[in-house]
Amino acid sequence: MRSTSEQVAREPWRAVETYRNLRMLLVALPLLLLLSSLALLVVYGSLEGSISEYYGTLLQDVFVGAMVATGVCLVAYKGNPLEDYALNVAGFYALMIAFVPTGFDSLVANPPAGTDPDELVNSLRIVLVLIVLGAGLYVLVELKYGPPRVADLSRRTATKVWFWITQALQLVFLVVLGLALVRGTGFQAVHMLGAVFLIVGFATAIASHVWPEPLGGTEKVPRGRYGAILVAMIAGLPVVFALRTFAHWEHAILAIEWWEISLFAVYWVLEMKRTWTVVPGT
Secondary structure (H helix, E strand, C coil), rough: CCCCCHHHHHHHHHHHHHHHHHHHHHHHHHHHHHHHHHHHHHHHHHCCCCHHCCCCCCCCHHHHHHHHHHHHHHHHHCCHHHHHHHHHHHHHHHHHHHCHHHHHHHHHHCCCCCCCHHHHHHHHHHHHHHHHHHHHHHHHHHHHHCCCCHHHHHHHHHHHHHHHHHHHHHHHHHHHHHHHHHHCCCCHHHHCCCCCCHHHHHHHHHHHHHHHHHHCCCCCCCCCHHHHHHHHHHHHHHHHHHHHHHHCCCHHHHHHHHHHHHHHHHHHHHHHCCCCCCCCCC
16 A cells, blocks of 8 residues: 555645645635625624524524534644644634534523423533544544654644643643533533634644744745734734723624634635645645
8 A cells, every 4th residue: 555655746636636625615614604694694684792602593504514614624634743733623622612602501591492401411412522532533543643743743842832731721621621511511611712722723823834943834934924914813812802891892702703713714815825736745
């Protein structure tokens, strides 16, 4: 059997088209969510407080499907060691956000007529446990058959430190998730932590290109543009916090979510333009 590297060397166009399609999907999926929510606003005058609040509305299937597909694409995409690790982590949290709506605790406390709250909780338990088990199996397969990502990340001080910090954060997340699964409540914290860590994953992937030396990224990138995207992602957080806290703007969470997702989509547009005919690994 030919190795993956031999196949890429013999048929480079397959790798080019595969990665091109992944990048296009990572632009198209957020666009689908945005246009769908705008269409709902135009037709019904309905605008939720956050993207996840579309769970339970006419856009529930679009929201869940788009988030799951985005998570799968993020995991499938392979970049430099830090980027790959960050996108894998982001993909995991995208799945968590897809299936844990921000208002799930309220839904259980006040279920629709004819709905058993225990069934709602048990259904979510099954889905989340399967996601965690699937993620664990993926990690084991990657460690055994994939590239030595942990060793690659350990070669640089910055990436090594960041790796262990994120491992600690993921442990915190798993503890919060475990408590929610056992108690049947507290899923709001699961969703919020997942959303924060998703954005951290996005920002880390971009940062690996902005500072290639300490973070092991690719040097041949428009670092100024990527840096501007990263700064905009970080700057948006205190702005929306102020709008939410002091101006009491009810759509502040939705605004920051779209701000971050839109910037990440712009990043993929730039990556798609930069690598349109570049064979991965060259």
